[in-house]
Amino acid sequence: MFKTRLFAGFIIIEVAALAVLYLSAASGVHLKEPEMSLKRSMVRAMKLTDIAFWTEARYTRHPSQADFFAPFQDFPSSVDHFPAGSVVPPPQIHGAKR
Amino acid sequence: MKGHGRIIEYALSTLARRKFKNFSVAAVFSVLIAVLSSILFLMHAYKTETLKLLDNSPEIILQNMSGGRHELIPTEYIGTLSGIAGVGQITPRYWGYYYDSLTSANYTLMAFDETMRDVKPIDGRMPAADGECAVGRGVADLRQVGIKDDIFLTLGTEQNVNLKIVGTFTANSAILTNDLVVLTKADLIKFFNMPADKATDITIEVNNPAEVSMVARKIRRTFPDSRPILKNELLRTYDNIFNWRGGIVLIMFFGAIAAFMIFVWDKATGINAEERQEIGILKAIGWETSDVLQLKFWEGVVVSLSSFLTGLILAYMHVFYFHAQFLAPVLKGWSVLFPKFEPMPYIDIYQIFVLFFLTVVPYVAACVVPSWKAAISDPDSVMR
Numbered sequence: 152m153f154k155t156r157l158f159a160g161f162i163i164i165e166v167a168a169l170a171v172l173y174l175s176a177a178s179g180v181h182l183k184e185p186e187m188s189l190k191r192s193m194v195r196a197m198k199l200t201d202i203a204f205w206t207e208a209r210y211t212r213h214p215s216q217a218d219f220f221a222p223f224q225d226f227p228s229s230v231d232h233f234p235a236g237s238v239v240p241p242p243q244i245h246g247a248k249r
Numbered sequence: 250m251k252g253h254g255r256i257i258e259y260a261l262s263t264l265a266r267r268k269f270k271n272f273s274v275a276a277v278f279s280v281l282i283a284v285l286s287s288i289l290f291l292m293h294a295y296k297t298e299t300l301k302l303l304d305n306s307p308e309i310i311l312q313n314m315s316g317g318r319h320e321l322i323p324t325e326y327i328g329t330l331s332g333i334a335g336v337g338q339i340t341p342r343y344w345g346y347y348y349d350s351l352t353s354a355n356y357t358l359m360a361f362d363e364t365m366r367d368v369k370p371i372d373g374r375m376p377a378a379d380g381e382c383a384v385g386r387g388v389a390d391l392r393q394v395g396i397k398d399d400i401f402l403t404l405g406t407e408q409n410v411n412l413k414i415v416g417t418f419t420a421n422s423a424i425l426t427n428d429l430v431v432l433t434k435a436d437l438i439k440f441f442n443m444p445a446d447k448a449t450d451i452t453i454e455v456n457n458p459a460e461v462s463m464v465a466r467k468i469r470r471t472f473p474d475s476r477p478i479l480k481n482e483l484l485r486t487y488d489n490i491f492n493w494r495g496g497i498v499l500i501m502f503f504g505a506i507a508a509f510m511i512f513v514w515d516k517a518t519g520i521n522a523e524e525r526q527e528i529g530i531l532k533a534i535g536w537e538t539s540d541v542l543q544l545k546f547w548e549g550v551v552v553s554l555s556s557f558l559t560g561l562i563l564a565y566m567h568v569f570y571f572h573a574q575f576l577a578p579v580l581k582g583w584s585v586l587f588p589k590f591e592p593m594p595y596i597d598i599y600q601i602f603v604l605f606f607l608t609v610v611p612y613v614a615a616c617v618v619p620s621w622k623a624a625i626s627d628p629d630s631v632m633r
Contacts, residue, residue: 154261155254158551165558172565176594179569183593187301189369190422194305196364198342198452200483202299203385203427206355207583209346212428214490215483216310216450218318 253547256540260547263527274512275556281509282560282608283567284502289600290568291576292495294592299487302425303480307452308461310342310478311468319476321447326472330453333467335460340364341448343434345441347402352391354585358402358441360434370426372396373416379433383416387427387586400430402440410440423588453477498579513615520619528623541624542617549616553609561601569594 193199201213210217264271311330313322327339343360361376361383368375373396376382382400384392394400396414403409410432418426438445453468455461465477499506520528528541536544567573572590573580581587 152254152258154265155258158257158261158555161555162558165555165562168562169558169565172562173596176565176569176596179594186370186421187298187593190302190425191305193368193370193422193425194302196368197359197425197431198307198340198364199425200303200306200310200478202302202424202487203357203387203429203586203588204424204580205582205584206357206428206586208355211582211584212346212355212357215478215486216312216319 253543256543257547257551260544260551263544264548264551271552275552275559277509277512278553278556278608278612279559279563281505282557282604283563284505285499285604285608286561286564286601287567287573287576288495288498288502289604290564290596291573291580291592292491292498293597293600294568294595296488296491297595298424298593299491300484303484303487306480306483307340308455308458308480309453309465309468310483311451311453311472312476312478313450313472314474314476319450321443321449322451322475324446324448324451326451326475329471330451330468333464333471335456335464337454337456339454340452342450342452343437343443344449345437345443347404347430349392349402352585354388354391354428356388356402356428356430356586358430358432358437360437361431362434365431370419370422371416372419373414375416376412376431376433377415379435380411380413381415382412382430382432382436383418384414384431385418385426385429385586386420386423387588388430389414389417391586402430404440408440408442410436412436420589421591427588428586494580498576501579513612520623524620525623528620529626532624538621538624542621545616545620546613549613550609553612557605557609568592 200215203212205211205214311322311326313320313326322341324341327341330336330339340362345358347356347358348354349356365375371383373383384394384400388400389395392400394414396417398414399411400414401409401411412430412432418429432440437443453464455464461479461481465479468475468477531541531544532538567575569592573592577590580590
């Protein structure tokens with residue numbers, strides 16, 4: 152039964168490692184709660200509306216503030232220049248068949 | 250229980266006989282799980298953090314539209330807006346974009362207002378007088394400047410401003426402030442040459458959150474050329490963005506997923522002659538069909554469960570300890586300024602269960618089903 156014990160030991164180690172990682176994630180979130188609270192108050196105080204991820208174009212820096220047709224607004228039929236333009240899915244148009 | 254133990258022992262011996270093949274399968278399986286889990290972990294972590302943060306955004310942001318484009322909004326609207334029932338605090342925002350040709354990066358310039366005075370995640374302080382500014386960590390690193398250094402911004406001969414840095418936003422707030430330059434309202438208006446009676450947009454708080462959409466409708470009726478953006482829409486946008494982005498990354502790995510599915514399908518639709526003969530011998534020496542099925546079940550469980558757990562551990566380490574090194578270029582796009590990947594470890598157990606049922610269960614089934622076909626056949630004909 153040596154191999155069975157070896158396999159059981161391997162699975163127990165992996166499950167234990169995952170449990171430790173999960174607990175460390177939970178405690179990490181808990182420990183960072185004061186930091187999150189500061190960032191939340193920052194959003195409120197500075198009236199921020201978007202995250203500073205994609206700074207390559209205005210419609211990717213502030214996707215929530217962009218025009219409905221922002222990726223194509225620079226000139227007629229212009230294609231989307233920026234890879235991050237793909238971050239926003241096409242809007243759901245009510246009543247339109249897709 | 251003892252019987253199960255012996256079958257597991259035999260299953261492990263069977264796997265060890267074809268160790269190169271089984272090890273390769275386990276390695277590919279682990280990498281596939283690691284890739285899929287990395288995408289799910291990263292997107293879920295950023296989505297959760299973003300939604301938690303932006304839940305504190307203003308209830309309504311009012312933009313002025315002209316010719317279908319965002320236009321500066323007259324501040325005289327504020328008087329009319331404050332007369333609408335249910336409207337709380339109204340604040341004009343002054344902000345804009347600046348392309349820095351020196352570093353080829355875009356900054357977001359924002360005017361300081363008194364509510365920002367006590368913002369905490371900052372080394373130094375917020376600007377108090379004209380000619381001062383606070384910058385995000387990304388701007389400070391890119392321009393290689395710090396507190397007490399000067400930063401020069403120019404839009405031409407007339408529109409330029411030399412600012413003394415009095416504060417830098419901390420690195421852990423980079424997700425919000427990485428590209429920000431906060432300067433006084435007078436400096437910003439002068440720099441962008443904005444008319445004195447206009448703002449970029451107006452934020453509106455609503456006293457009763459249940460009345461937000463009604464207030465927005467009233468605003469729309471009062472100012473037909475305006476576009477009220479609700480906080481709910483803003484949160485929905487980010488929910489979509491991360492789901493969409495995650496979907497796109499998953500599609501990029503579709504080839505790997507498809508290859509694995511073909512492999513599982515190939516396994517499910519038939520077993521090779523050697524395996525068939527082995528089943529025949531086991532049946533001939535007295536194994537029941539159920540014993541053979543248990544054997545194949547355990548073979549599948551050993552490979553898929555150990556690969557699944559290994560893949561999950563690799564994904565966790567990749568995303569939360571190694572800052573998603575392999576996925577970062579996909580998410581970054583062409584952004585010159587991009588905050589360091591340090592997602593908060595929010596984990597959705599439901600996603601892990603879904604991944605388990607979509608990978609481990611089909612693999613185990615693919616091991617058991619063809620063996621069942623062979624196990625119910627006559628041992629003599631199977632061995633031949």
